[in-house]
Amino acid sequence: MMNSLKRIYLGIIIVILYAPILVLITFSFNESKTTSWQGFSFKWYIQLAQNPSIQSALRYTLIVAFVSSIIATIIGVMAAVMINNLRGIKRQFIMALTYIPLLSPDIVIGISLMMLFSTINVPFGLTTLILSHVTFSTPYVILSIMPRLMLLNPNTYEAALDLGATPLYAFRKVILPEILPGVISGAFIAFTMSIDDFVVSFFNTASGVNTLSIQIYSMARRGVSPEINAISTLIFLTIVIILTIVNIKASRKMKLEGVQK
């Protein structure tokens, strides 16, 4: 009795979560521009392929996501390793600094950066997009590495030095392999945060340099557009494929380790 109640509740939630997405996908194949079904068609996908502004938005989104997540990961790894060695007031100070972007609303990050860039005369565009994305994603990288660093036996690094490794060699051979999962997930979070961001980008870009979020926003303000349905469907499929691959790999790895133990 209890069990079936639970299942029903779970089912309702999942239906609510997926209904909009399914509708979106369905209507991306609709012949008509309206939300009444007029027959199956790839027409909007073809239009999508011929829409230069969506293509440029996709390109900018990926460039910003790649570059900003790489920079954020490098800065974040260096910072996390050092923060782990800091104690007392210095550590608290740096951690407080790290929490500021996390606890500030997007809109405040967006407008304050915008005021900074226009005050010091940085032309808005790709540069400001990348700078602002690194700013809000680095804390996530740091926070995803810190727990791993704290689990690390501090003696292993010292043991490597003791056995003749230089600090850099010891970092590469001993620390990095241990924190790598944290680094990868940090980079992944930075990448998806960048792709998902709308608010900060909205204030820190120039016309002509649109990310997908901004492009969709400006299109959707004018009402429903089947082209958005099409691009959303493609993105959703990409996400499903990526997550499936990641999960299959993870479960395989788990099985392998299970066998060894």
Place this chain on the structure above:
Amino acid sequence: MNRKYLITPYALWSFIFVIVPLFLLVIYSFVKTVDGQVIFSLESYTKFFDPLYIDVLLRSLRLAFITTIICFIMAYPLAMILNSREFSNKTMILILIILPMWMNSLMRTYAWMILLENKGVINNILNFFGLPTKQFLYSEGSIIFGMIYNFFPFMILPIYTSLTKIDNHLIEASYDLGANKILTFRKIIFPLSFPGVITGVIMVFMPSLTTFMITRLLGGGQVILIGNMIEEQFTRTNNWGFGSALSMILMGIILVSIMFFSKNETLAKGGSLI
């Protein structure tokens, strides 16, 4: 380990792109320009105490509050269900719940436009059953709907994480000491999951209070929230001073509510945010 210089890039970056911008925000909120002269002024703040603006703030708080409550009421039982042992394919269900979160928030909001439009799917269904078309979009209801849909995962994940961390022995000990299921929930499970609840509440309340995108798309300019007001100062009326003051007030409210909720302790464990 004398490699302190490794912290420099991050410290420098944080200073330039976090501290300085916030500093600018404070400055702009406290000055005005008179005849090309920049002088200290509280005008941006006094301007805010107009019933019109206070109304907007109260509406924003109300909608964010309703959203947070509904998210909590929906998420807590779900987190408990996920944490119960009956489901063998728990990871699969968890992935199912998180998956929509990976979709761009713009797309998730946009999807509701298709559903709620006057000629949208839901109205089509209503018409099919002979019911009249109902105006869903451009109301507070549709905005709340959009916010819940967007921010629901932020509520479920921290609660679920905090529930999984509870040592089962504690629950068994509670039963052993004579507490029934309800008492055990009230005295053991809920208090121990509270840090997760707090994190979830903050993570839902904050974006709900500040969003301008959801309001714009699902409210269509009919419903104005504080986020929209701030956006307007920077994109249309170009009144940075007032925009900064509004942001400061917003930050103040958020800070106070975070402190109210967490009393320092959970912030330190903020790692569970992600």
Place this chain on the structure above:
Amino acid sequence: MGDFIIRIENLSKTFEGGEPVLKNVTINIKKNEFITLLGPSGCGKTTLLRILGGFDEQTTGKIYFENKLLKGIPPYKRKLNTVFQKYALFPHMNVTENIAFGLNIKKVHKDTIKNKVAQMLSLVNLQGFEDRKVTSLSGGQQQRIAIARALINEPEVLLLDEPLGALDLKLRKSMQIELKKIQKQLGITFIFVTHDQEEALTMSDTVVVFKGGKIQQIGSPVDIYNEPDNAFVANFIGESNILSGIMIKDFLVKFDEVEFGCVDAGFGENTMIDIVIRPEDFQIFMDTDKVAKLQGIVKRVTFKGVHYEMEIKTKFRTFIVHSTKMFPVEAIVGLDLNPEDIHIMNKGDNDE
């Protein structure tokens, strides 16, 4: 001077904003010596080891290694190797990769490495473990790998930071013997840190007793046990009866209103002193006639495996006495002492 491989002179260490953890420590360490730093936790012994290894730096004082000043030299350039408390094996590498870590850095030829690893594994009795994951090994095995990983670099000095602390009693006993054997076999200096006095006494050539960052006593295990310099050492090295008395003159001491002959001299006449009596040094016998120098009543008896531990209440105090013979509770017993079993110590700065 030339005999000493390490000389530590007036070493002090204070951590930022804390109490001093080492105060004016001076130790000379001979080549091939097995020296143990012994003391309760927080006494500074591990800090001293970390300074030797190059992981911390002293606040003041000097360390000479082979007569050269050891200062500002990073750990990876020191001819010392460390076996860490929790082994600090690299969890993502297998046994061979762990042991060969140091040689790989020195770019030693692959075949040489292979031979040396095999040699090391046989030294620590783990032949055939080359490809095992270190995380799959037991505590004792991980410990041996950590020792092999350090020793393969042929250090002049091996630093061991409570390496046996995490092992169970039986394993610890056998590892003690094995470590001593390895040290003899290789003929290198071991600096061993422990809080276990029994371990220190069984293994070492020299024991350095620490308390609160200060050296209390340096000496051979026998010296430290039999002639503790102060009450702390006496108490820390095995259970003791410590009482105050008066040195009447050389070779004569008085306590609890009874005079005893002793083997100590040079304390002056009628001086207040402390006396240490080991529980096993008492002669104990039934004494219904009350003829013994010290008389008492048995208040408690505990069987300790090899001997009985008894609390014997006299007119002045309660003594702890060990004996292989059991005397029942409430029995009236006599106690006597041989002169060499009464250890005289200066009164004074025992508490610091």
